[in-house]
Amino acid sequence: MPILRQDPLTGEWVIIATERARRPETFASKVEEREAPPPRVDSCPFCPGNEHQTPSEVLVYRKNGKNSEGAGKGVGELYLDDTDWDVRVIPNKFPALERDPNAPRKMPSSRCELFLSHQGYGVHEVIIETPWHNRHLAELSVREVEMVLRSFQERTKALARDVQLRYVQIFRNHKKEAGASIEHPHCQLLALSYIPPLLNKEYARSHDFYLEEGRCLLCSLIEMEEASGQRVVLQNDRYIAYIPFAAPLPFSAIIAPREHYSSLEVSPAGWEKDLAPLLKRFLGILAEKLEDPPYNFYLHVAPLRTPPLAYFHWHLEIIPKLTVVAGWEMATGTFINVTRPEEAADYLRMPRKEMAGALKS
């Protein structure tokens, strides 16, 4: 029988439709076959050598010592080894929001005004994760992933100085099918003058729980996930990756620090050290077991400039794009998940050897 499960973080009910269940291995991505891209693409504005085609960096991590080992490598690779940056953060050339000092600070609010509008105030940046056109996060070194994560924190802290900004939303679209219009590996950052509604919902739920139970909702969830283990995919000393109890879509996952931190702003130095290998490994598992599916990931954190919050716990959500979000989801704002979260976790944990067997059978 179909089961409804409530997402403890948002309060929404998800239909787990076992009658239409699909075996995990049937999800292997149905993405249009494309040739593997080369390490550098002349026409790509994010590739080394084309830095002048983008706005100037707001943050750049330069290589300490240039690596000039090039024996046996092609021209593109030689060039990439000579590139003097690891991560570049630049303003988006086609921003969804801009920072106009004359923009009114407060969003108008009224229950009865029919047509309320507001000058969009905000910042839209692109985090170019690597000089390599063809290396995604799962293929970078742990040190390189660390740098990408560090840039999230550094840009958040820098943007927090603008008191008109209330929230920084960092997200990643992997592949065209998941909304990436430029192939070169990158994340996006949108800094907003308001709190997005899904965050408001999570804050409110977490706050209610805290008032009633005296502890953090996500701390409690992580503890229970660790105790049962059935939905945990990966874990190390400081982070956990699991398929949540009411995952909205097949294989959607949460990665969170096991210790309580409400945002990147208040996370201690070195916070990214244990996250980088876990994130790299999790994305590697997705790529390996679901044939490199398109996906989105995004961070949910406390509002900007908020001191450590006892009730909110930052986390990263990863949503592989394996099914089409359609009329039902648009109409209701809820989801039908055709794969039980426990089965999804089992499948992602399965050693490669057994998996080959499962696929054959």
Add this chain to the structure above:
Amino acid sequence: MPILRQDPLTGEWVIIATERARRPETFASKVEEREAPPPRVDSCPFCPGNEHQTPSEVLVYRKNGKNSEGAGKGVGELYLDDTDWDVRVIPNKFPALERDPNAPRKMPSSRCELFLSHQGYGVHEVIIETPWHNRHLAELSVREVEMVLRSFQERTKALARDVQLRYVQIFRNHKKEAGASIEHPHCQLLALSYIPPLLNKEYARSHDFYLEEGRCLLCSLIEMEEASGQRVVLQNDRYIAYIPFAAPLPFSAIIAPREHYSSLEVSPAGWEKDLAPLLKRFLGILAEKLEDPPYNFYLHVAPLRTPPLAYFHWHLEIIPKLTVVAGWEMATGTFINVTRPEEAADYLRMPRKEMAGALKS
């Protein structure tokens, strides 16, 4: 400069990103080219002659007089003219929800329970709109569209007799890219034991507005849309189709009765007469001007068995799938619309002749 607009029905802010604006004609659908399907497909369970492959009808509209004019038609078309039904409503063979008399009636509710689940109770039906495999709503006769609409009302009224059901969600997915897994033209109906969150949000906003202003929010919006005319696409005596002020995505539209009715249940006999030609025409315009894009549409109505509600006004929302819903939307629950609603309406209103000119320039 980018502009934020508040959706008066939901209260959410939409970013209208003029900096990344795309001219309406650049949206012409980028759907994989497929051969036009034939009028009947042997392997299609919804095609005439395969009725035994589906569960029995819960509602069927039979043809009054068989039309046997077949001169000059192919075998498939002859067969279709001989089919004795116009619309068939059947239980979904792979239901997302089922009606188990032993299912607990009330959804559990708690702010502090971590893992709440509930046996899914509900009904999942498919409305086969026509015997023709290759004729979508825009291509049916007005009389045939009327029958499809009438089936929405008739099934809603029938399901309302089950007091465990609280809401009927009717929706349509057009084309694979918008979630249609079967090509044969059909809608879906899900009857639920709870109110979906987007509906709750619309009810609450409309209710607040009613208490403060003493009138219906959507009645007020329609009046203002009619007065300005700038976002109206089509209108007849009883219905209006317009691009809302804060359309979440390019060309998303609302069709609503100009007179106040809160649901199909309480709509008077003949309610579908003026809607059928307007809906047919609107979908025809989308197909003509945006190269038959994938789309979703869905109804938003009052809860089941609710007497006429002064504060809520039923409507149909149509969302062409022209852009990819990606990390931003998943992260925040809000949208970035790259086409100003006024321009979208202009483009859809433009006579074909001028359009050809606009496309050339």
